[in-house]
Structure formats: C-alpha cells, structure tokens
Amino acid sequence: TVVVLDFGSQYTHLITRRVRQLGVCSVCLIGNAPLSTIASYAPSLIILSGGPHSVHEHGSPSLPPSFFDYTVEHSITVLGICYGLQLIVKVLGGHVKPALSQEYGRMEVQPVPGSALFGDGPLCTRLSVWMSHGDEAVELPNGFTVACKSMQGGIGAIENPSQHIYGLQFHPEVTHTLRGIEILKQILFNVCNIKADWKMQDVLEEQLKLIQSTIGPTEHAICALSGGVDSTVAATLVHKAIGERLHCVFVDNGLLRYKERERVMSTFEKELHLPVTCVDASEKFLSKLKGVTDPEEKRKMIGREFICTFDEFALKLERELGKKPSFLVQGTLYPDVIESCPPPGSGKGHSHTIKSHHNVGGLPKEMQLKLVEPLRWLFKDEVRKLGELMNVPVGFLKRHPFPGPGLAVRILGDVTQGDALEIIREVDEIFINSLKEAGLYDSIWQAFAVFLPVKTVGVQGDRRSHSNAVALRAITSEDGMTADWYQFDPKFLADVSAKVCNSVRGVNRIVYDITSKPPATVEWE
Numbered sequence: 432t433v434v435v436l437d438f439g440s441q442y443t444h445l446i447t448r449r450v451r452q453l454g455v456c457s458v459c460l461i462g463n464a465p466l467s468t469i470a471s472y473a474p475s476l477i478i479l480s481g482g483p484h485s486v487h488e489h490g491s492p493s494l495p496p497s498f499f500d501y502t503v504e505h506s507i508t509v510l511g512i513c514y515g516l517q518l519i520v521k522v523l524g525g526h527v528k529p530a531l532s533q534e535y536g537r538m539e540v541q542p543v544p545g546s547a548l549f550g551d552g553p554l555c556t557r558l559s560v561w562m563s564h565g566d567e568a569v570e571l572p573n574g575f576t577v578a579c580k581s582m583q584g585g586i587g588a589i590e591n592p593s594q595h596i597y598g599l600q601f602h603p604e605v606t607h608t609l610r611g612i613e614i615l616k617q618i619l620f621n622v623c624n625i626k627a628d629w630k631m632q633d634v635l636e637e638q639l640k641l642i643q644s645t646i647g648p649t650e651h652a653i654c655a656l657s658g659g660v661d662s663t664v665a666a667t668l669v670h671k672a673i674g675e676r677l678h679c680v681f682v683d684n685g686l687l688r689y690k691e692r693e694r695v696m697s698t699f700e701k702e703l704h705l706p707v708t709c710v711d712a713s714e715k716f717l718s719k720l721k722g723v724t725d726p727e728e729k730r731k732m733i734g735r736e737f738i739c740t741f742d743e744f745a746l747k748l749e750r751e752l753g754k755k756p757s758f759l760v761q762g763t764l765y766p767d768v769i770e771s772c773p774p775p776g777s778g779k780g781h782s783h784t785i786k787s788h789h790n791v792g793g794l795p796k797e798m799q800l801k802l803v804e805p806l807r808w809l810f811k812d813e814v815r816k817l818g819e820l821m822n823v824p825v826g827f828l829k830r831h832p833f834p835g836p837g838l839a840v841r842i843l844g845d846v847t848q849g850d851a852l853e854i855i856r857e858v859d860e861i862f863i864n865s866l867k868e869a870g871l872y873d874s875i876w877q878a879f880a881v882f883l884p885v886k887t888v889g890v891q892g893d894r895r896s897h898s899n900a901v902a903l904r905a906i907t908s909e910d911g912m913t914a915d916w917y918q919f920d921p922k923f924l925a926d927v928s929a930k931v932c933n934s935v936r937g938v939n940r941i942v943y944d945i946t947s948k949p950p951a952t953v954e955w956e
C-alpha cells in the first residue's frame with residue numbers, strides 16, 4: 432500500500448488516484464495521522480503531499496514524532512511533494528526559506544545525471560513540470576543531494592537513497608507535468624520495487640467479505656436508491672454480499688424525470704435482480720409543495736417528506752421482519768471522506784453509528800442505524816468500474832447526476848403550476864435523447880431543461896401563441912463544484928429548439944443558459 436499523507440494540497444486526492452491508476456493500492460490519511468495508524472497499513476511508500484502552508488508558519492502541519500526513525504528502521508520509502516519536500520528538509524535539519532522569486536506554473540527542470548530518482552534513462556532530460564510554491568530549500572540535511580534543478584537554479588528534487596527519502600519540488604500528479612506519470616512509475620516500480628497488483632476484481636472480492644463480516648448473518652440492512660450511480664452500485668454490492676437481507680426503497684416523489692420510475696425499477700428488477708420496494712409518495716409530496724415558491728422552503732419540505740417516507744418504510748419492514756434492520760447502506764464516495772479509510776484487505780470494519788446528519792438528508796435519530804459505506808474509499812471512475820464488474824448496465828453507470836429534490840429545483844416557482852411538470856419532462860426527454868443521438872451525452876457532465884414561469888408571445892401555425900419559455904442548460908465539470916457551460920454547435924441547439932416547439936404543447940420559446948458556475952449554480956434553484 433502507498434499511504435498519502437494529506438497536508439492540504441488541492442492535488443492530494445489526485446496523487447492517490449494516480450497511484451491506483453498505476454495498479455497500486457493507495458490510501459490517503461490526514462497529515463497528522465498517528466504513526467500507529469500509518470503503520471497499520473504496512474506501507475511500502477509514504478507520500479507527503481503539498482499544501483498551502485509554509486513550514487515556518489506557527490502551527491503549520493508537521494510529521495508525527497520519530498517519523499523518520501520509523502521509516503528508516505522499516506526501509507519504507509518517503510517521497511515529499513512540494514510542501515512535503517520542505518517538511519523533509521526542515522525536520523531533518525536543513526534550511527527552507529521564502530523563495531526570492533516564487534515559482535508558479537509551468538517550469539523546466541534538468542535532472543542530475545545518475546540520480547536515483549531519475550536514473551540515466553529517458554527521464555534524464557529537460558522536463559516540463561508544474562510548480563506552485565513560495566518557499567524553497569536552500570540547505571539540504573546531511574546525506575541529501577540535489578537530484579534535479581530548475582532552470583532558475585532552484586532545487587527541483589532531492590534524494591537520500593541510502594535512507595530511502597526523496598523529494599520533488601514540483602507536482603508529478605498533475606497533467607501539466609508532461610511526464611508526471613512516467614516519473615511516478617519510475618518511483619513506484621524502479622525506486623521502490625512495488626508490484627502493480629491492485630485490481631478491481633480483488634477489491635470486489637475483499638469488499639464482499641468485509642460487508643459479510645460487518646453485517647452479521649441474521650442482521651438486515653436498508654438502502655434508499657435514488658436511481659443514481661453511487662447508490663445503485665453500493666446496493667448491488669451489498670446485495671451480492673447479504674442477498675435478501677438487503678431491503679431497498681425507491682421513492683417516487685412526483686418530481687422525477689420522464690418515465691424515470693418505470694425505467695429505474697425495470698433496471699433494478701430485471702437487470703440487477705435487486706429487491707426494491709417502490710413507494711409512490713408523489714401525491715403526498717406534491718400536495719405539500721402546492722403554493723410553495725421559495726427555493727429553500729421547497730428543498731426543506733422535500734427533505735422532511737423524504738425522511739417521513741423512509742421512516743414509514745423502515746417501520747413497515749420492522750413489522751414484517753419482526754426485528755429492526757440495523758444497517759443503512761449509503762453510496763458515499765472517497766472525495767466526500769476526509770478521514771482515513773481502510774484499504775481493501777486490511778480486515779477493518781467500515782461501519783459507524785449515525786448521529787444526526789448524513790447525506791440522505793437526515794434520518795430520524797431514534798432509528799440508530801449503523802452505516803455501511805462500501806464505496807467510501809473509491810473515486811467515481813472506480814465506482815463505475817466496480818459497477819461494470821457486477822454487470823450494472825453501462826448506460827446506467829454513465830447517467831448524468833440528478834439532484835435529490837428533483838424537478839422541483841428545475842421548475843421556478845410553484846412546482847404544481849399548470850402543466851409545468853409534464854412540460855419539463857417532455858422537453859428534458861427530447862434534449863437528452865438529442866444529446867445521445869448526437870453522441871454528446873458522455874462528454875457533458877449534466878444537461879437538463881428548466882421551466883420558466885414566464886409566458887411569451889409567439890407565432891405557431893399562423894396563429895399567435897402566448898406560451899411558456901423553457902431554458903436548456905448543459906455543463907462540463909469535474910465534480911459539480913465549478914462548471915462551464917457547454918458550447919454546442921448552434922445547429923444542434925436550433926434542432927432541439929425546433930423539435931421542442933413543434934412537439935411540446937405550451938412551449939413557444941427556448942433559451943440556452945450561458946452561465947458558468949460561479950457565478951451561477953448548476954441548478955436554477
């Protein structure tokens with residue numbers, strides 16, 4: 432296992448991900464993790480991440496006491512990246528000071544011939560790398576040499592091969608460092624001699640065992656399925672592990688997309704053979720939402736209704752089973768988790784008791800369910816791979832995200848106004864189908880239609896019309912936190928617009944949202 436210690440860099444998770452992409456198990460821990468926690472992973476390599484701090488700042492994050500005694504004694508390789516390099520230098524008695532000229536962005540570095548880090552082979556050439564640091568090492572600790580220099584004469588990398596300690600001042604994990612992957616490969620496979628034997632099939636098998644040992648042989652678990660990738664893969668995995676003792680619920684809140692309930696239920700039942708109870712709570716949700724126009728109030732009301740519905744499901748289940756289910760399955764992913772996670776095969780359980788908050792919107796406290804989060808240490812692309820291994824249909828795995836409050840945040844104002852729900856479903860379906868036909872669906876993070884409570888004048892079939900305007904939104908994004916609007920070929924938008932206005936009654940105008948996030952959010956409410 433490669434342990435990555437996080438000192439706050441925006442790239443830390445990327446390091447973990449790159450290592451896994453190279454077939455090596457990797458786990459990320461908070462920078463001040465105790466030595467005993469680090470040791471429990473039996474690491475071959477410990478990577479110290481970058482971070483926004485300066486090693487001189489009072490209270491800046493550091494390494495646990497005796498860290499290097501431990502790594503040297505056990506011949507564990509240490510690689511510091513950026514702040515990690517500076518930490519190595521400072522802790523081992525070298526000198527770090529604020530750089531005269533701060534180095535940000537793309538730079539060139541030249542490895543020293545014959546260094547242990549870069550060797551004499553293809554990497555011993557001028558390299559284009561990504562730097563972002565304000566401090567620099569000016570005096571190295573005993574036993575260290577410079578392994579590469581920046582063109583400005585600064586230290587680009589350091590090494591102490593006899594103690595297995597290395598440092599890079601640049602970021603090999605970002606794509607801007609052109610040969611970053613090769614550098615990581617060199618470190619993993621040549622410097623550390625690690626084997627690339629981390630496979631999704633092993634992860635699957637290890638997770639199944641782990642779930643079986645966490646959920647006792649007579650205990651039951653419940654799972655709220657949203658129709659999204661994460662909850663579906665998590666439920667499929669747990670179902671494989673404990674079979675019929677998993678009870679899933681899919682809530683139709685009346686705010687779902689066109690034929691969503693039928694489609695999702697059919698996939699669950701026919702393709703995944705998942706036992707799912709479909710609760711039609713649409714009338715309840717919609718009657719509560721009638722007349723509610725404030726976006727936050729809508730969201731809160733939907734959250735409360737969801738909890739009630741889930742609670743009723745759990746009570747019904749308890750009556751049927753004669754006992755309370757004791758576990759709740761959730762599709763939480765790695766990026767949502769800051770603390771440490773057990774890697775596959777570590778034999779550690781992964782359940783803990785819910786207090787009051789969690790990401791399905793807060794369940795009643797008295798339910799006292801223990802959480803099972805089998806995707807807790809996976810990234811989205813890894814979850815998709817795991818889903819593929821379990822035969823979750825690929826089309827399903829590539830679905831765009833859909834917000835919990837559903838179409839309520841895509842109908843501005845009262846959700847129950849006129850034919851808004853029907854209109855928005857039809858327009859959305861036409862838009863999404865057009866994207867699929869044009870082969871654009873997979874290159875877009877999310878696309879949807881928004882109902883505007885605005886009537887505009889049009890001319891349709893030689894007649895004046897006074898109908899609704901609908902907005903289309905399509906974005907690209909890495910994680911939904913920031914987003915760019917998608918630049919379609921105008922012909923594509925013209926075709927969608929014509930199809931919608933010709934076939935959806937009550938719409939005579941289409942507008943396209945050209946706002947990125949920020950300043951806008953992805954959803955309109």
Ligand code: XMP
Binds near residue numbers: 833836912951952
């Ligand atoms: P915003 O509108 O906040 O959306 O820029 C960012 C991403 O989150 C989704 N989203 C939600 N997902 N429950 C969810 O499960 C919600 O309440 C919610 N609100 C927004 C949104 O679709 C986008 O992908």
